Amino acid sequence: MQLITERREISSALFRFSAPIVSIAIALFVAGFLLLASGVNPLEAYREIIIESLGSMYGLSETLVKTTPLIFTGLAVSLAFRMQIWNIGAEGQIYMGAMAASGVALFSGIENHWLMMIAMFSAAFFCGGLWAGVAGFLRAKWRVNEVIVTLLMNYIAILLVDYLVYGPWKDPKGFNFPLTAQFTDAARLAEYFNTRLHSGFFLAIFCALVLYLFMERTVWGFEIKVIGSNPKAAQYAGMNTGLAIFMVLFLSGAIAGVAGFSEVAGLQHRLQHGISPGYGYTAIIIAWLANRSAIGVVIVSFLMGVLLVGGDSLQLLWQLPVAFVYAFQGLILFFLLASDFFIQYRVKLVRGGIHG
Amino acid sequence: MPDLLQIENIRKTFPGVVALDDVSFSVSPGEIHTLLGENGAGKSTLMNVLTGLYHPDRGSISIDGEEVHFASPRDSLARGIGMVHQHFMLVPAHSVFENILLALDNVPNFFNRKEYKQKIAALIDEFGLDLDLDSPVWKLSIGAQQWIELIKLLMRDCRLLILDEPTAVLTPQEADRLFTVLERLKKQGKSIIFISHKMREVMKISDRVTILKKGHSITTLQRGDYDENRLASLMIGNDKIPQWQKNLQMSDEIVLEIEKLSVRNDRGLSDLESFDLQLKKGEILGIAGVAGNGQKALAEVLTGLKNANSGKILAKGEDITNSDAKKSYIAGIAHIPEDRKSIGIAPDMSVDENLIMKSFKSGAFSRWIFQDKGAIRRNASEKIEQFAIKSGPDGTPVRYLSGGNIQKVIIARELSEAPAVLVALYPTRGLDIGSAEYVHKVIADGADEGMSTILIAEDLDELLKLSDRIAVMFRGQLVGYVDPRNTTREEIGLMMSGEKQGGAACN
Ligand SMILES: Nc1ncnc2c1ncn2[C@@H]1O[C@H](COP(=O)(O)OP(=O)(O)OP(=O)(O)O)[C@@H](O)[C@H]1O
């Protein structure tokens, strides 16, 4: 007996659509065993996750707070995915965006709130964009693999921010903690309902709508789709693929940079060590689950937000490590990739080799 | 003796399309059985059902009188049925040898490389082919790649070989060699299912012909019971063949001139060597030459896919070889490429989208930065109707179209913007009679409106029928021009083989 795999010629739309849902379900099931092993009743834990993240106004607002950076970065990654470009560096681009926005907030001396917001936003946008643009340039010019470049530049960005908050930008009145001084009121986004929910969330939703229109309705979105589908044909049709690769990575980095702006201006009100606990990596899972659609990114980001907030409460209630949430995310991605394989291939058990 | 293969009442549907409906036919041992039908009639689909790539909705397949159910091409291969696909699948970076090896099972993990190589080389010799086993596949012509596919099947010792439009990518000389090979295989008792749109070939090698029309098997005829006209009328039925007429173009205005152009390929050899050419306004300039004598490089230079090493390109007298003007000039050249699938289409995108791939930014299909979906759809239905493209339900990705219909999508797109210059490589390859005539008509009508065409084709009949002048190429150089009304196939043939310089007087 022997297992063989074969490529499917066509896979049904239903199968394709249900794959993410099924993979989340299987991930929940397998994670249940991890919970059992830690002595926690999985059903109780899952109930706790839902109640904590959605059961109260406060819980819901916290979920949306976590959803915000995930939407930005999820959009960033999925935009590049559309063109078969892999931006693994959203994490670093958040840091660069946050750094640029903080620099403006701390040192520009602007007093008008709107001017300040525009300046911080633009700084984050361009800084994140240029950071990813380096990978775009290298890829377009010398075909350097963008996965490696974007990934490695994460470490540079994170260490650069650390250097600033441990060194020149450190708050003199901060008891030596690695953080900058607090921003002035002019440099803070509005908050709502007496919770930590801030305008960044609405900006993220707006961004998703704009990106949806950009991808589905504009001539540039069309160009990106053609290049993603067949770069050779795109070139032959007269498209400048090199420029497009640079522009898409720039835009992708810029959107991730805006996530950094939203985090410092909306939530933390200062730059500090570890401003993102890995949103940029979660974004890769989100983009994949959402099948690169902007609307899908919003929905999946919200689900991930639920998981993050619920996961926090598991830590408090049962002293489960944070790692559990990451393990769970990893499981989802794992099953998703596996389901992708089953969408494309058929596996069969064959008796006595292949001579039927 | 039961038939080798018996197919009965096969039905196969795809979402929104009935590709095959109640199709039956059979193949006896040692026969060459041709499948004939228009583009999208279901020939490739039927063969894919037969080899187990698709599963029929209904109907049965029997081998040696015993019903079989193939779950995949592996199963059919195990029963000795092998197929060379219309769009073949080789690993481009691997060598010819490795690609052939990949196709063989029961190669032991530790095998004697030399022994296998000798085996394959012996087969290549036996059939008088010309293939370098160590060359990577991407360097080979499409025709040569096809030979690799065939060798793969011969190495596996198949009883029934299916060849889906093999000659569409072969030069006439290569096609003749293929027929010799097929005759030999037939003598060895093997059966062959052969698909082609070229009547002359069908007449030459078939023992029986089965005609498919719109997914139905119309009839099967024995050799001797048919002639070209009978087959054509059965295949075409009530469909109209487009009528057109060639008007001689007399303009003396030169729109494009090439002077002493040299182009080297990635092996460092010259594809074009001091090549000269003049294209007049509104003319159809045929390029004749045995494939591999620089036609492809010529087309690539003219469409900006390759750069010249030396020489000049003049557009309306102005040197554009290295100027910025070249880009915009080239953008105005329409191009029907040889390698359609890899550079002609975005396979996952719809027919509508593929039809505007070159003009999506124009005012006709966009408003400001937004696409005008209504206009895009209207354009598509217009083109689908004009070129009789069988495109399936709206939004179907182009890669699901039949080979000939993909070809029509590309031609419809390239000819839609009233280009000043058209460079067409083998534009009617893989098209059925009606579609080929329609493409000829569009090119001839374009010429009447001032479009200049460089027509690169292998079929001398096509060149003679359509061209105002024919330029003959040999080893990357221009041998001379001939007047199609004033020459013979023999004369062109001699020039193509470099045995005769310059042609009959031609202005
Ligand atoms: N995988 C698929 N999904 C949807 N439709 C398909 C698929 N494969 C084939 N078709 C449709 O089935 C019909 C028959 O296609 P097929 O490729 O068999 O034609 P053909 O006779 O080989 O034509 P050609 O001479 O152009 O190669 C076409 O209308 C095509 O669009």
Ligand SMILES: [Mg+2]
């Ligand atoms: Mg076909």
